[in-house]
Every structure is written in structure tokens, then in C-alpha cells.
Amino acid sequence: MSTLFTDSASIPVDTTYRVAAIQYEPLLGEKETNVQALLALAEDAATHGARLIVLPAMATTGYCWVSRDEIAPFMESIPGPTTAKFQQLAATYNCFIALGLPEVDPDTQIFYNSVVLLGPDGIVGSYRSLHSSIAEPRWARDGDLGLPVWDTPLGKLSILIGMDAMYFETARLAAVHGADVLILSTAWSDDRCPSSWWMARAFENGVYCLTANRYGQERGLQFSGGSSLINPDGSIQSYLARDEGIVYGTVDLTLSRQKRWANNTELLGNPLADRRPEEYQLVVQNSYLWEPLRFHGLYETGQLPTGQLSGAGIVQLELQSFAALAQKEPLEQIQIVQNLLQTLLQDNEPAVPDLLVLPELLLPGPVPSGSDETAVQSHFRQGAIQIPGPETEALVALANTLQVSMALGVAEVADQQYYNTVLLIDPEGVYGIYRKMHLTQRDRLWATPGNLGLPTFDTPSGRIGLATGYDVLFPETLRILASKGTDIVCAPTLLGFPEPVKLAPVQQTAVTSPIYDEVDPYHFLLWRVRAAEHNVYLALANWYGQCGTVSANGLSGIFSPNIASYPRFEVLADEHETGLLLMTVDTREQRTGRRTTRTLEYSPGDMAGSLTGELAYNVLDSIPGNTVRSKPLLRKRQPFWYRDLVRKL
Numbered sequence: 122m123s124t125l126f127t128d129s130a131s132i133p134v135d136t137t138y139r140v141a142a143i144q145y146e147p148l149l150g151e152k153e154t155n156v157q158a159l160l161a162l163a164e165d166a167a168t169h170g171a172r173l174i175v176l177p178a179m180a181t182t183g184y185c186w187v188s189r190d191e192i193a194p195f196m197e198s199i200p201g202p203t204t205a206k207f208q209q210l211a212a213t214y215n216c217f218i219a220l221g222l223p224e225v226d227p228d229t230q231i232f233y234n235s236v237v238l239l240g241p242d243g244i245v246g247s248y249r250s251l252h253s254s255i256a257e258p259r260w261a262r263d264g265d266l267g268l269p270v271w272d273t274p275l276g277k278l279s280i281l282i283g284m285d286a287m288y289f290e291t292a293r294l295a296a297v298h299g300a301d302v303l304i305l306s307t308a309w310s311d312d313r314c315p316s317s318w319w320m321a322r323a324f325e326n327g328v329y330c331l332t333a334n335r336y337g338q339e340r341g342l343q344f345s346g347g348s349s350l351i352n353p354d355g356s357i358q359s360y361l362a363r364d365e366g367i368v369y370g371t372v373d374l375t376l377s378r379q380k381r382w383a384n385n386t387e388l389l390g391n392p393l394a395d396r397r398p399e400e401y402q403l404v405v406q407n408s409y410l411w412e413p414l415r416f417h418g419l420y421e422t423g424q425l426p427t428g429q430l431s432g433a434g435i436v437q438l439e440l441q442s443f444a445a446l447a448q449k450e451p452l453e454q455i456q457i458v459q460n461l462l463q464t465l466l467q468d469n470e471p472a473v474p475d476l477l478v479l480p481e482l483l484l485p486g487p488v489p490s491g492s493d494e495t496a497v498q499s500h501f502r503q504g505a506i507q508i509p510g511p512e513t514e515a516l517v518a519l520a521n522t523l524q525v526s527m528a529l530g531v532a533e534v535a536d537q538q539y540y541n542t543v544l545l546i547d548p549e550g551v552y553g554i555y556r557k558m559h560l561t562q563r564d565r566l567w568a569t570p571g572n573l574g575l576p577t578f579d580t581p582s583g584r585i586g587l588a589t590g591y592d593v594l595f596p597e598t599l600r601i602l603a604s605k606g607t608d609i610v611c612a613p614t615l616l617g618f619p620e621p622v623k624l625a626p627v628q629q630t631a632v633t634s635p636i637y638d639e640v641d642p643y644h645f646l647l648w649r650v651r652a653a654e655h656n657v658y659l660a661l662a663n664w665y666g667q668c669g670t671v672s673a674n675g676l677s678g679i680f681s682p683n684i685a686s687y688p689r690f691e692v693l694a695d696e697h698e699t700g701l702l703l704m705t706v707d708t709r710e711q712r713t714g715r716r717t718t719r720t721l722e723y724s725p726g727d728m729a730g731s732l733t734g735e736l737a738y739n740v741l742d743s744i745p746g747n748t749v750r751s752k753p754l755l756r757k758r759q760p761f762w763y764r765d766l767v768r769k770l
Contacts, residue, residue: 395560458483
């Protein structure tokens with residue numbers, strides 16, 4: 122079924138209105154008790170002026186069900202007796218209510234984790250969760266209704282459930298079909314909330330995200346609370362850290378319809394208009410459906426490099442300090458960079474990087490001598506280099522001197538076209554070239570969108586993909602690279618946004634953990650979400666500071682492919698810090714073995730800890746134990762529904 126639309130020409134829309142997210146701890150199996158409590162909370166929100174009210178996922182029954190047989194007595198259809206009660210409330214108060222409940226299809230007796238949107242005039246529509254969490258396949262089927270977007274007097278509304286928010290495709294589908302508000306009904310656990318994943322979905326699409334999460338413990342699982350309203354820029358408007366209650370906020374549709382990324386007053390880009398759908402075909406392909414090592418090695422082509430433990434490094438630089446570089450010749454600029462790198466590497470001995478990432482547009486430097494459009498165009502076009510050329514020869518010599526591979530940004534000229542380019546340099550030559558695909562407003566003054574796609578390059582450190590920071594703002598970029606088996610994404614960057622979002626500590630009732638107990642100044646840091654959702658290492662090197670009209674906010678780092686690791690396995694630079702940061706990255710397959718037809722001549726105890734013992738399985742028939750190789754979040758996608766992401770709409 123395709124995305125659902127209604128004729129909105131005759132629907133008057135309230136551009137500003139109050140919303141509410143209800144945080145509630147349902148009692149497992151106490152359906153009537155839960156329904157009465159939820160009705161009271163929803164009515165309370167309605168009497169306080171909320172036009173849109175969202176309830177948690179599975180709010181009527183509780184969440185942690187073991188089997189179909191166990192949950193069967195509590196199932197009901199949509200419409201049904203419970204939806205009728207909430208619809209009556211919606212009619213009485215002229216509001217809209219999103220209700221999460223387990224649904225049974227009366228024709229097939231198939232169960233779904235569903236949310237129904239109820240309005241004053243009846244059921245607006247319903248949604249069935251597309252991406253199941255680990256618990257739901259015990260009793261529920263993945264959704265089969267696609268991702269609806271409904272025209273209402275409150276604007277265009279769309280619904281996600283739980284783990285849908287961990288897959289950018291669902292929120293992006295809603296956004297490209299015009300959604301103003303993402304309704305997220307969830308039972309979110311093992312994360313500090315409001316989750317940075319919710320903020321990423323709002324920021325990357327320029328939409329509000331209104332989330333109702335449950336709270337409390339159920340069968341040993343701690344739910345996180347943090348119900349909230351997230352603004353279109355990813356910031357938190359309001360939230361409830363813990364316990365039962367109602368979170369209120371205000372939606373202003375003029376903000377969600379601007380679709381603009383800005384740094385202070387400077388317009389930098391548009392999260393939807395700057396997409397490149399014609400380049401995104403891999404997004405709809407299911408490349409991690411099969412065992413990764415066998416898939417990538419099919420027909421003896423494209424086999425993943427063996428991988429190893431490697432030292433990765435990023436260098437963060439200050440804009441003001443390098444402004445003078447623009448006045449120097451390219452070879453002199455490279456010599457200055459070499460002197461700096463040698464000093465930084467000496468300061469970090471004996472640690473030595475195998476791979477080093479430097480910022481975007483290192484040549485000819487990111488800061489033009491003037492601020493008008495002519496000065497910007499002249500600076501980058503006059504400073505653009507040819508590849509190969511004397512500048513790349515000098516960069517290769519630098520890589521050889523330092524005995525590292527380097528990813529760095531340059532302005533390039535080729536066939537009378539200009540590109541914002543990332544080079545992968547090693548001691549033997551230019552190993553890889555990527556031309557920036559997604560251009561900022563400033564880039565468009567002098568550069569052409571890249572024409573090389575998103576290539577990958579195999580090195581001893583693993584399979585490497587190249588991008589810039591602005592490319593990484595678009596989740597499609599890393600999805601494509603990850604689908605090709607990329608281990609490490611190197612991202613030279615020149616960005617002054619997004620800003621991190623701080624979150625205060627919260628004491629959970631039954632949990633003591635640093636996740637909850639400490640202030641996190643970088644609770645929302647988009648680069649961290651990007652690495653985890655695509656199961657890649659992200660090595661991002663940004664500039665920092667202000668020089669003329671150019672600004673950048675630092676926060677360079679190397680971010681982990683693991684979805685849930687705390688303390689976090691990453692390195693992160695301060696916003697205002699020049700220097701080199703190093704981290705070990707592990708791209709090994711983490712499994713060894715070969716088939717055997719004979720009985721093992723040693724006991725299992727002799728096998729413990731062995732990296733070379735003969736094993737009774739073929740490594741190609743298994744899922745690697747290393748997240749960066751197995752990419753579990755790619756394997757659990759639902760590409761059947763993603764086709765509109767590669768269309769110009």
C-alpha cells in the first residue's frame with residue numbers, strides 16, 4: 122500500500138496550537154485500569170487546551186508480552202471499544218488523540234503494534250509499526266500500511282512507533298510527503314530520554330517530534346520516560362524526565378515549514394531541497410539481508426578487506442589561525458601543515474595513527490579575503506588544484522614522511538568545473554577522490570555538485586568511505602556508504618552547526634547508572650547518532666572559531682558504530698581546541714574458522730581464547746561478531762517501503 126494522502130484544499134489549518142504528550146506506566150494485563158487512567162490523563166490535557174494529545178505505545182495493555190497466546194485476551198480491532206471511548210473524548214473537546222494499543226486484524230487474526238489517530242469526526246487513520254524491536258516478533262507482525270501522512274486541521278501529521286525512530290527512512294518518508302509533526306508513540310528503554318535519536322529525526326527533517334514514552338519497570342526492563350516536544354532544529358522545547366504526567370508544548374507550523382538550516386543568521390542549506398534522490402538508489406536495496414562476508418565477496422569481487430586494529434586520528438584547526446594561509450602559495454601552505462602535523466604527532470608519541478583526517482578545504486583555506494559572493498567565488502576557484510598536480514605530489518610526499526594515510530579537503534578544478542573535493546592520500550599516491558555531493562549555500566557560489574557518487578576504498582585499516590560534514594547531515598549519505606560495507610567514514614568538515622544539546626541528570630526509580638546520573642553536555646550530538654545508526658566509525662575533523670563571516674563549532678571526533686555502549690567508546694574535541702585526537706578502531710571480522718570433517722582432538726577448554734584453533738563452521742556462513750562488519754541496524758531495515766526516498770517529489 123502506498124502512502125496515504127487526503128485532499129487538503131478545503132481543510133482550514135491552525136498554524137499555532139498546544140500539544141501534549143502523556144507519560145504513563147501501564148500495568149501489564151490490567152487493560153481496563155489502564156484505559157480509565159489514560160482517559161483521565163487525556164481529558165486533563167484536553168481541558169488544558171491541548172489540540173493534539175499523544176499516548177505511549179501499547180499504553181492500554183503494557184509492553185513485555187512473551188507470546189501470542191499470552192497477549193491474545195487483550196487484543197482488539199480498530200475501530201473497537203477502546204478507540205470508541207477515546208474518539209468520544211476527541212469529539213467532546215475538539216482535539217486529536219494518538220492512542221497506542223495492540224491491534225488484531227479480524228480477517229486474519231494477525232497481531233500488530235499499532236497507533237490510531239482519532240479526531241473529532243472519527244478515526245483519521247491508523248499505523249502499524251514497520252520496524253519491530255527485539256520483543257515484538259514474539260507476538261506481532263511488522264506493519265503493512267506503509268507510512269501514512271494525514272491532512273488535518275493541525276497540519277500534516279504522521280506517526281512512528283518505538284524503534285521506527287532508529288531508522289531515518291521512516292521519518293524521512295513522512296517529511297518528503299510534507300509532514301509537519303512526527304507523532305512518536307513509544308516504549309523506549311536503555312537510553313536517556315528525550316533520546317538523541319528523536320532529536321536527530323526532528324533536526325534532519327525540520328519537523329516537530331512529539332513523543333509519548335512510558336515510564337517504570339516491567340518484567341525487569343526499565344523504560345526511560347523523557348516524553349517531550351522536540352523543535353524542528355532538534356532542540357528540546359519541553360520534557361518530563363520521569364514519573365507519570367503530561368508534557369505540554371506549542372507547535373508553530375511556520376517553523377516546521379521553513380526547512381532551513383542556519384548558523385546564526387546565515388542560511389546554510391535546506392534539509393529537503395538539498396537532498397540528491399537520484400543518487401540514493403542503494404537506500405532501497407537490502408544489502409545486509411545475507412551474511413555480510415559472503416555477500417560482499419560474491420563472485421570473488423568486492424570482498425571486504427580483512428581489517429585490523431588501527432590508530433585513527435582527527436585534527437581540529439582554528440579558522441583564524443589559518444586565515445593567513447590564503448595569501449600563500451599552495452606548496453608553502455602544505456609545508457606549514459606538515460610542520461604542524463609533525464609537532465602534533467611528536468606530542469602524542471608513542472601513539473601513532475595509521476589514518477589521519479584533516480578539515481574541509483584545507484587548500485586553499487576555508488576563509489576568503491572578502492565576504493561578498495565575488496570574493497568567495499574568486500578565492501576557491503583561483504585556489505583550486507588539479508589532480509594529479511604538484512600539490513598532490515607534495516601531499517603524497519607528506520603522507521610518506523609521516524607514514525600515514527590522510528583524508529583532507531581541497532578545492533579542485535577538472536574539465537573547467539570546480540568541486541569541493543575530499544582526497545584520500547597514502548604514501549604511494551592519491552588513493553581516493555570524492556567530490557562533495559550535497560552543497561551548502563556558500564558552496565553553490567563556486568562549486569558544482571559532485572559527479573563521482575559515493576565510492577569506497579579498501580585499505581589495511583578497512584573499507585573507507587569519504588564525505589564532508591554537510592554530506593553527513595543527510596542520513597542517506599552514510600546509509601549508502603554503509604550498504605557498500607564501509608567500516609570507516611572520513612569526513613573533513615567546515616560547519617558551525619548543529620549545536621549539541623545538554624541534558625541534566627535524572628534519578629530513575631530502580632536504576633543507578635552513569636547514563637542517568639551525570640550531566641551530559643553533549644547528550645545530542647548528531648555525529649554520534651550518525652555513526653551508530655549506520656554501524657560505521659565516523660572520523661570527523663571540523664574547524665572551529667570565527668573569521669570574517671565564516672564560523673565553525675569544532676566538536677570533531679571519532680564516533681563508535683555500536684548502538685548502545687556506555688561509557689561511550691569515542692574521542693571528542695572541545696568546541697575551542699586545536700589539536701590531534703587518536704583512537705583505536707577495530708575492523709577485524711572477530712571470527713575465525715574453517716570447515717572440518719574430523720573430530721576435534723582437543724577439549725573445548727583447550728579452545729578457549731584461541732585465535733587459530735580449527736572450528737567446525739565456515740566464517741562466511743555466520744554473522745561477524747564485530748558490529749562494524751555485521752551492521753545489525755542495516756539488516757533490520759524494511760526497504761520495501763522506502764521507494765519514495767529515491768524520487769523527486
